[in-house]
Amino acid sequence: MEQKIGVIGYGSMGKMIFSKFAQSKAIDTSNLFAANRTFEKTIDLNRIYPEINICGNNCALAKEVDVLFICVKPLEMKAALMETIKNIRNNCHIISLNGSILCKQLEQICINKRISKVIPSATAEANQSVTLVCHNNFVEDEDKKF
Ligand SMILES: NC(=O)c1ccc[n+]([C@@H]2O[C@H](COP(=O)([O-])OP(=O)(O)OC[C@H]3O[C@@H](n4cnc5c(N)ncnc54)[C@H](OP(=O)(O)O)[C@@H]3O)[C@@H](O)[C@H]2O)c1
Numbered sequence: 001m002e003q004k005i006g007v008i009g010y011g012s013m014g015k016m017i018f019s020k021f022a023q024s025k026a027i028d029t030s031n032l033f034a035a036n037r038t039f040e041k042t043i044d045l046n047r048i049y050p051e052i053n054i055c056g057n058n059c060a061l062a063k064e065v066d067v068l069f070i071c072v073k074p075l076e077m078k079a080a081l082m083e084t085i086k087n088i089r090n091n092c093h094i095i096s097l098n099g100s101i102l103c104k105q106l107e108q109i110c111i112n113k114r115i116s117k118v119i120p121s122a123t124a125e126a127n128q129s130v131t132l133v134c135h136n137n138f139v140e141d142e143d144k145k146f
Contacts, residue, residue: 002031003146006065008058008080009072010036010045013097016124017069022049035061037072062087067146069095069118077101081109088113093143103136114138 007014021027029051035058036042042054055061062084072080093114119132
């Protein structure tokens, strides 16, 4: 069964993730979930991709997904994770797009969770990005391949 993927933060990076997943058909859009602090912005996303699931808040999204991309600014990261963590599923793989926050800092909130950092550059818009990737010790080979 295909994994359900959630994205918290529908800004520059969140938008790019949705459009690239959809264009590449790497993921069935009905398995994508979105939540953004300003809910109204995600209505736009649903106009473009009606199958994508829009969630009213981060907790509703976290209950649904197997993989969770956190696409908020560094200063917003702690608050976004703190309000979400109790609803993140046990087995969820958490992926941060931020370069400056360390895995070990994320682990202080996301205890015993699989955590990866996946940092694209803006050139990913043109499908020409070098992406930096690193993982914590809970991430297994199968997750890395995914
Ligand atoms: N932009 C790049 O070229 C780039 C490249 C590599 C990595 N990154 C990293 O990617 C991450 C996102 O950057 P960005 O440029 O996409 O930022 P952005 O355009 O400012 O988007 C951030 C989004 O997060 C939402 N948000 C903030 N707090 C939230 C919360 N608690 N719950 C739900 N949504 C929340 C904001 O909602 P509102 O609509 O309410 O403001 C906004 O839509 C950053 O950590 C950045 O370091 C960015």
